[in-house]
Amino acid sequence: MPWSLHGGSHLPGCPGIMEEVDKILIRSLRLSGTEIPDEVQSIREFTTELIVESVVRCLRVINPSVGAGLSHILPPGMSARFRIGMSLAQACQDLGYQGEVGYQTFLYSSEPEIRRLLLFLVEKLPRDASEDASQPVGKSTTLHRAIAVAIKEQLAVPWVPPACRTPRLQLLQGSCLLKRFQAQPLVLPWESNLVPGKVPPERKEFFVKFLPPVSAQLPQTTSLVPSLLERNMAELSAAQDWESEWKSQGLGSRMTPEEYRQWKLQRLQRRLLDQLRQASPSLGPAQPGTTGRDLIQLLGSFGAGHERAGALAKGSRFTHTQNLAYKQEAEHPVQVETIPISRTSEQELREKQAAELETLEGELGRLVGQIGDLEGQMATLGLTLTQVEGEVRQRQLGVTEQEQTLRVKGRTVELLPDAENNMAKLQVVVESSAQRIIQLAAQWEKHRVPLTQEFRELKALHNSKELESSRRLLEIRELHERIRSAADEAKHKEDLYKQLLVELESLPKDVSRSAYTQRILEIVGNIRKQKEEITKILSDTRGLQKEINGLTGKLDRTFAVTDELVFKDAKRDEAVRKAYKYLAALHENCSQLIQTIEDTGTILREIRDLEEQIESETSKKTLSNLERILSDYRAMKQENTALLGRTRET
Template identity: 40%
Template structure:
């Protein structure tokens, strides 16, 4: 277990546990360290659980933390017996099993995949998030350190901040989807908005026009309903925008620059009519395409209607023909059945006619034919008697041989049953040992894989030597297991052979002495002594088997005693008593507080 503990400790240090260098075994882990290691592993496996990394002072809170960690392990698929006592009053074996399970659940390097955004919107969102994150993590910089409002970062990139070099407020019309009455839009406009309408960043000729264009678009959306409500027809087609929008934008930008009336950044306000003309041309072009599509769709529907009517007519003809075919098939089957009946009746009549013809041929010479028939019957009876005698001669030895073979087969069947039972037991043991070997090989392969993925700044030769030692030990254990299995099979085979020889020898001796015991008094005593010897030997064999079973039980009990001793029941009992005393004190303090409040 030393190598396993070293691997567990190394993995726990990699997930952020502060384990001292002199700790080389799990039995040196304190309760606080066990809680911290388990919570850090759970945070890596399933982030966001929110479990504390240290034990609180209150005993009830400690029990809740231990129960929460145990429940988290169960949710991950831990099948062993686990509860708050596993972490608060832990045994070395139980905590080793839990840590092995948690370390196996840690995500591997190959499982850490990064999902890259797809499409223009995803790439734009990624760029915006990266820029915002960079600006939020950057320290504050005075204005005079940002030339023309540009700030340079350590990685060589730059971003525009503050009011540096002012740009003229030049906007252009932006074409955006009409979402107010989306249900009235045609399919052509929907396809255009989804697949062909460029992004707002692509509709401006200069990147400095993007922000003014968005401000103008939002102002149109806010002011147009107000003007329509007051009976004023909005006019956005002139070279400038309304005075209300101009004043609003001027106040906003002048307030941002800190110098209203002086050094105004609003140098020009233009709205380009070319974009409106382009939108009108696009509308007319799509209306024309929609009409063409409607005409083509109508022609196609007429063709489909004609094809549908033709297909319906052909279907009716096919149904009528299929009905005629079914009627003719039924009629053909009836005719075929009648023909088979008539042919069968014809064959019966032909056979009767043949018998009658032969009988009529024998009638002219009836006496001589009867005498010949009588002679043939007598010769057949004599032949049957001779065959019966010959069969009796062969039957007696075959019957005796059959009885001997059946008796021998019954004895052999009992021996075979014993061998089958022994072989079944050996197969069961072999299966258990094979599963144990496979489990160890799987654990070895996992450890080798994890070793290949860890950082290489550690002493590789030491870990390589340890891994080679583990591999050598596993190979040696496998050879020993194979050798034990082979010896067990040979021993069981020898035992079965000796048991069979003993049973056969006893049977033969019993038959021989029993025959003489009917006539000789000495043979009768020998027969009694033989039966007594056989019974005593059976008792001895049974006692040896019981002794072996008792030794195995003693060995199992000793292993259980060692396991229970490793659990530190005495120390855990002392800790439980101290915690119980502390809980009683806390309960008494809470009761006193409640009484004081009441």
């Protein structure tokens, strides 16, 4: 609303403005839940019951904890009415109302006081309660409203037994449509881990010819929506993780996204290979450039059908038990006597088979124990072998160093028999080496100066490029932030636009905001015209006052000059003396006449003020309020008499 409603309460003599203000106020009270009859068009027509209901409804919307304890229905008893009036007055003061308010404000109300109080309460109403479209609420508030409407609708429907429910009641009160949120993995024609445009032809052919639709990939149709939602959420989270990682680390690496992905893949392969090498000490150290081949080879070493010696290819205990059992059977075949069935009874045969089975089970248990012991020994020997290999490598390094030292000492011993000649030769070699070093130092100095200069220039250029790249990187990050903020703002505005469209559709169609705007503009225009007229009247009054002051001064000066001239001649001539007396009497009469006119204007102004006071007192309905106070007083006396009678009876 472009202007405050409080301004209308200070504009006496503007009935059109008051009517418009009352209409807007009554509409706001109706929106807050007050049941105002259609024939009520002004605050002057409000009854005491309607005033109490309006105030209580507004308090319930503004502060539900305060308004919940107040009744919007005025009780018949006078003491209860006084208590309600005091409670409403205290609640309004707690909200910050600065005017005078008491029980008499509600029970014996006057139009200006009630208008000011209701305007204060209406301005305290929340935005959604007064339908202030210029201050739209957020998404959470709209969601809360929708939830509240749905809950109210469901609470308004009575509970019905399941056998008697209609389809709509089954939807509201039943759980037949609820399904479990069970997601299943889906295969889509595109994969997030594949670079666009680099899909292998085999996979493309699979996508085109053999991949079934998404709905046919699931065992149950109820899992379609959960699966799609979870897949979409996974892709969104992966895209957000990649974007945050690229902006935090990828941009600083100065690589393209494809190069950065390839670098991450190689680093993952190296880490995996290191972990697998730690688990498989039999493999040698990795050679540069063979990470992928070594990884495939190492993964192949863990295959089920790979038969070779070592800790990784030894197989399970059951496999070894089975192989050893078969081997024992092959090496030591069991000699079973073939006894004719005719000579041996069936019971003896069974006993012999049971004894043989018990013997074989004992042998099998013994072999299993031996295999376990052998596996423990193999593990111990493997650890011992690893330690021994480490010690051997260390000793080999020590032997190499000792061989180098021994070689140097041997050559020194060979030079000892002819020490003088060898010393001279060594001196010549040292001098020639020194001369050569000096020459090389001179040559290096010649090359070093331009190279140093070039190095410094390149270093300065590199530093400048580094600064430029850092600045560009900061600009790119700022640009990304601005793009993100712009996207968020655009999304927020889009949501706000949709929300405003929904609120516009939910508003009653019979109310035109343009009509209210037009009325407000007309009121503002009328106020502006009245201000212009008042300004014009004030300017005319000032002009008249200035003219009166000028004429009064001119009259005084003229009278003074005339009095002086006539007074000089009055001493010598009797006729002039009479004229002087008449002049003095005329001047006195004119002064009295002017004073009378001024007194008349003052009296007229006082009359107008008194008329306005009479009108304001009449609008306060003093006589009717006095009559109501007297009737309430009689009712209270009757209630007190009845209470005294009951007290005496008890």
